[in-house]
Amino acid sequence: MMATINMQQGYAAVLCVLAVLGLEAAAPGECELTRLLQDKLQYEMRLQYMKHYFPIDYTVQVQYEEVLRPSNITRMRNGTVSEAALRYLWFHVSSQAVLRIREVLPEKHPSWKYTQELCQLFDALGKEYSKYRQTDVETVVADLVKLIHSAGAESRSKAVRPKALLDNCLKVMRMLYGVPCRWEST
Numbered sequence: 640m641m642a643t644i645n646m647q648q649g650y651a652a653v654l655c656v657l658a659v660l661g662l663e664a665a666a667p668g669e670c671e672l673t674r675l676l677q678d679k680l681q682y683e684m685r686l687q688y689m690k691h692y693f694p695i696d697y698t699v700q701v702q703y704e705e706v707l708r709p710s711n712i713t714r715m716r717n718g719t720v721s722e723a724a725l726r727y728l729w730f731h732v733s734s735q736a737v738l739r740i741r742e743v744l745p746e747k748h749p750s751w752k753y754t755q756e757l758c759q760l761f762d763a764l765g766k767e768y769s770k771y772r773q774t775d776v777e778t779v780v781a782d783l784v785k786l787i788h789s790a791g792a793e794s795r796s797k798a799v800r801p802k803a804l805l806d807n808c809l810k811v812m813r814m815l816y817g818v819p820c821r822w823e824s825t
Contacts, residue, residue: 689800689801690801701796726815727780737757741758
């Protein structure tokens with residue numbers, strides 16, 4: 640009980656500091672869930688479940704917009720897209736990438752349970768993002784999210800290795816959550 644109160648006071652202090660600095664803070668729930676995701680996305684796990692358990696050079700077909708790299712985030716930041724909107728975009732792109740990987744796996748595949756656990760974490764994170772509406776974020780982000788979920792024929796397709804999708808997920812997550820969630824640099 641006392642630890643919970645201290646933790647809440649710590650989050651409140653962090654939020655105040657970030658507000659003074661003009662940074663957009665991540666909610667405590669977002670920080671906890673992304674920390675759990677970071678644990679699940681450790682290099683050894685990504686290597687085992689997304690590379691070793693797949694055939695050599697195996698790729699998954701994704702929309703071009705479903706590949707979110709750190710360079711994309713840097714470019715959008717320079718275009719003055721808010722941190723909250725970038726986290727919203729990261730959530731949609733990353734959760735969709737995990738679903739794309741899971742779609743190709745039979746239930747008995749050794750990676751199926753791992754992807755199921757990732758999906759559950761993203762579902763929980765989705766509840767944190769349920770307060771956002773596409774009208775609340777910058778147009779460029781709202782348009783990308785709509786495009787990702789439309790899966791229209793006009794969208795370009797790209798073959799990507801499952802591990803590369805999760806590598807990008809982790810790198811971008813660290814960029815977006817490392818400072819506001821006060822993660823140790825890894």
